[in-house]
Amino acid sequence: MKIQFKLNNKTRSFDVAPGLSARKLLNDAGVRSVRNSDDGWGNTGSDTIVLDGYPVNAGLLIAAQLDGKDIKTVESLSRGRTLSAVQSAMVDMGLVQSAYNSPAAALILTDLLDRKADPSKEDIQDALSGVLHRDSGYQPYFKAVELAIARRKDETFQGDIAPEFREDLRDVGTARRKVDGPMLVRGEKAYVEDKKAPDAMILKMLRSPHAHAWIRSIDTSEAEAMEGVEIVLTYKNTPEKPYSTAGQGFPEPSPYDKSMFNKKVRHVGDRVAAVVAVDEETALAAIAKIKVEYDVLKPVFTIEDAAADGAPLVQGGPMEYVVGAPDDINELNKGTDPAEGTVIYQFPIGGNTRKNIAASVTGGIGDIDKGLADADVVLEREYKTSQIQCTPAEMHTVHTYMEGDRLIIDASTQVPWHLRRIVSTLLGIRENKVQVKKARVGGGYGSKQDILLEDVAAYATWVTGKPVFSQYTRKEEFEACSTRFPMTIGVKLGAKKDGTLTAVYMNVKANNGPFGNHCLTVPMNACSKSLPLFLCDNFKFDVTTYYSNIPPTGAYQGYGAPKGSYALQTAIAELAEELGMDHLDLIQKNRVGEGVMLEILRCLGEGREGTPALVESCGLEEALEKGSEMIEWGKKEESEDPDWKIGKGVAIIQQGSGLPGLDQSNADVKLMADGTFMVHSGGADLGTGLDTVCVKMASEVLHVDMDLVSILSGDTDNTPFDTGAYASSGTFFSGNAAKKAAEKLLENILAVAAEMLEEPVEDLEPEYPGFIAGKKGKVSYREIAHHCETGEGDGPGQMIGHARFVTDDAAFPYGAHFCQVAVNVKTGEVKLRKYYALQDAGTPINPELALSQIYGGVLKSIGHTMWEEMLLDEKGRCLTTDFDTYHVPMIKDLPEDFRAELIFTDDPFGPFGGKSVSEISTNGAAPVIAAAIHDAIGVWMRSWPFSREKVLKELGRI
């Protein structure tokens, strides 16, 4: 049918199938900003358009409904490259991070301000109620609206955006506009999907309906014969080469236990076949034609099932070790079935696939038995956490194509270099033939640290020569992605009557799912980011990770730390009750502080010997002091309604800043002909502002405006190596590399300037806004560049500084979270009245983004604690594969009074004193809410999520 509508004030006509999705129509019409986060379920708002004056979801409309309408998209907001007041306020408040849904939010807030000149907090929440936003926890929107209102009246209004740190520095420590913010909030082409070639083939996956089964037969002939089908891939025509999806430093502490396609499927949603076809319809139709017969095996889903004697083996193939095979390897491999595929360990991590154990490790310091014997009180508890999905707004996406004899991968990834290594190894081609170009990433949170669809798309392109595009559905995000491991954590504490800890023991059991990606590191982090918060002579931990047939697990912001923190911090709270002590007093008595040598780290390495570290900077003291004042610790609050009980809680948290001794980052900074600069950083900015950090490093070192520094990052051809964005490494590692590279460049520049000025180098200094000044004269960067590149035809060449950053020094971020809850004893409802997150990020390089990251991390973990949970049926099928059933926090779920505060510390190792900020933010919510609920109603919530139903059960009401 023919339809006509006004799109951003221009009349457009189309001849469409009436049932075509309005979102697809707009995308085909070139409007990229109308995006898709949930395949038309209507819960995320990525597809917001303004239809006849009302924001609605284009994914819930068909094309025919647009006929005769007036439609506005984000493209209507800004003229040319200028930002509207709403857009600039959003960028400046640190709201435009991964930004997939930022254009939608900008459109909605513009509608709000057009309707109401002075909206209330509730109005803002209601306006944005349909937009999913993970990174910044929604909270900065309230201030952004104030800012936008002021800027609508006065374009030049700057406003008070974030606290400032480090008066001695120009850009570092002060809010500055995120370098990629404007393009993202304008909805410009930025993500992998925007790079898709018009002739790209579409790759779709046939996935297993069974949790554990052999593929007895697979017949793809009908599918292959279909017009438009390019290739069908199965285990029969793809490399049988074990690998791990985990993007970790090589050699990885994760077993290689799957091939691209396997004869045995190990979870519902496991790969069975891929179809590459001219379009999605053809690919899906071809998938329907593939005939598969399965021999269904008994699955195992829980840790108990997996650990039981005689349990079905998830990985029944032989084990191999690259180094350090156990002496009884031949014995262990007796009776294994090579058809299952070999499980290759790079080095020993305590795995024994014959017992469904992917990894295990035990360690400690002192003598735990003695510590327990010395205790006046011994407390033993168990805590359980559920399986949680990362839910990035942008689903996993890849685009692969050939350029000559080279394979190019446009990727939404946290780990460009691991991606290149894994793909080239799997495909059996050399790295010089592969280029990974990280696009803007629309949210990762750990799930984009794994190679989940890039390998198959790359292989399809390599064998067919055709460009291939593939994007997960939201259902696939749940069934075939990486998720938070379900864990059961036992804690045993010993203490003297006065509260002095004498023994701390953690027994972590993790349910890894079918593959061992991150099987050691995630559960280890439950210990390594929890135990060093306390001082005790006797620590012990046991970690065991089990294979099972649940959907795959992997990395998720914080790794295992949020779970370890929940268990240990809640156990400490329970101990305080047992001892009759104030919880905060007990924490104060035993906590870590500046100047402490962390001996425990000796046994907490990631699959190797760790090194003890000195705590050089620690903001815990101030965080606890300030937080307890804010929450009025010790003051019992009473509700007027007898059904509501009020309680308060506290928890302390920590994380690392990258992996000293393992990670490495590299950067180059170049001087350009007109005296401006280009940073080439290996770092992978996930939206967190890492590019802005690197630009600030250079501008600060070189004493120029940030606008004179541009950046290219995360491109394996054009930027130097970086291990990737995980383990809170960005600011510390990639930031330090950029800083060192700028310093190196400055050193080179000074040498040339010394010649030009005929002054000794020691007398020279960089001078804002772009000079090298000596005692006698000065020369501009432009003049230096000209001299170097041209001179008299004999210039010394372009000035480039290259640096790598590796270190054994650690910079630990710390924090204290406080909250106040009200619990309804009749309905089980838990209201978060107050939540205060006080965090030490050293020098916050981008304070507005740091605050935003804290809000985001906290709200995500509130979601994990209270509402989110992947549920499986008895066959292992995930029942919660959409946002109707998987309950992520939206803006109306915010704590009523939600505050993040940055506690300044000066760390000697961080770049300009900066430490990591985002992952740590996820560690506080579970224990602090558990403690507050206990304070309110006297019950301990020992398993996630703290649902109303569970609260009522704990209260004995049902």
Place this chain on the structure above:
Amino acid sequence: MIKDFFKPSSIAEALELKDKTPGAFFLGGGTRLNKSGENFHAEAYISLEQLGLDFIALEGGVLKIGAMVTLQKLMDSEDVPQFLKDSAGGESNRNLRNASTLGGRIGYCDSSSTVVAGLLAMEADVETARGGKMALDEYIGGKMDDLVTAVILPSSKAVLIQKDQRVTANSRPDLTVAVSVLKDGGKVAKAVLAMGGVSDKPIRLKNVEARLIDGSLSSADAVQDAVQDELVPYTEKRERGTYLNYIGAVLAADCVGRAMKDISGDA
């Protein structure tokens, strides 16, 4: 797969199209019909947009709301009582409220629809294209194949209270309870207790209603017990039935208690 899209300009034409087009659905905002995960197997849509059903009229104390009024327009109207606005606000997502229509809410009639439960408590009538005016209760108890053109709300002095239980603000409610109590000389002259989430459509608990009127439920506990008893046949068939049974009774007792308190405060 939608093969045809019709935009009739009269109700008669819409009905005719419906009769002669197999697999055709009346289209309100489409937030349910077009939503992924639904199984309507619709082959054609009959848009209700040009039928003049986008109106809100208050005449002689009777409020008439056209079926094509969106939930948001309903909330923005000065003529709509606050209670119904709050029921509509039970759809927390404003983007959805901007698109979904009152007729569509009734036409879909979700098990835990706050709007349908709220309208039941208000003893709303619906005007239908073929069957004329009838009680909403009767409409949703029937085949629901007639076109709803408007919702009619008589003026009432009843005290109305609604509560629901859900996971997050945007989650579909596990359960919703709407209560209406009308006093006469300090006594309960009329009581309606509507509940969504325990059956395939929102229901009325008529035993409890009768007992509220005859005064045999004198305490909150008594109301809670009576509701629990009346819910058993529904909740025993449902997953998480114990929880639903309990929470339905708690919310009902709470709503009744508040409505009664407002009455005694009033008297």
